[in-house]
Amino acid sequence: DSGVTQTPKHLITATGQRVTLRCSPRSGDLSVYWYQQSLDQGLQFLIQYYNGEERAKGNILERFSAQQFPDLHSELNLSSLELGDSALYFCASSVEGDGNTIYFGEGSWLTVV
C-alpha cells in the first residue's frame, strides 16, 4: 500500500459524459501528479499540482481539468468523453514540489462505451 488513495477503482460511462476521479495523497505529500496509461502504453504525464497550485502541465486535453484542494486532495475532471479516453488513470504524490520520490495510487480504470 503506497498510501495514495484513488476513487473510483473502476468506472464505465458513455461517450459524451463527464466523470471525476479523486485522489488523496500520502500524508504530508504536497505534490500530486496525474498520469494516463492506455492499454500497453507508457505513462503519459497530464498535470502536477503543488500545495494547491498548478506546477506543471503535460499532454492534458482541453476537455480535461484538475484541481488540488486546501486539504491537498485532488480531482481530475474528464468531460465530453470519447472512446479513446478509456485508460488507467494514475494519481501519484511526493513530498517535494520537484517530485523527489513519487508514489503511485492503484489507479482508476475508466472505460468509455
Next chain:
Amino acid sequence: GENVEQHPSTLSVQEGDSAVIKCTYSDSASNYFPWYKQELGKRPQLIIDIRSNVGEKKDQRIAVTLNKTAKHFSLHITETQPEDSAVYFCAARGYQKVTFGTGTKLQVIP
C-alpha cells in the same frame, strides 16, 4: 523540457540470466533517477533509485548505474526469476516534474 529514451522496448531472457535496461536523458540538470516495476493492471512501484551524486547503487539482485557525463543510466537485474516479468520504467527528475521513459516489457522464460 526533459526527454527520456528507454531501450529496449521488449526483452526476453532465460531464467537465471541477467537483464539490462538502458535510459538516456536530455536535461543535464536532472538529479534524481528512479526505476519502477509495473505488473499487469497494477500501479508502478519504485524498485530502486539513484541520485546524481552517486555512480552506482545496488539492492540484492538489482543495481542501477549512472553516467552523468554521457547522460545515461541503466538497470541491471541478475539471476532473473519468473516473478521479475513485468514492465519497467525509468524516470528522470528534470525541472519541476519527473519524466518517464516509454517502458521495457521484460519476460523471463522459465
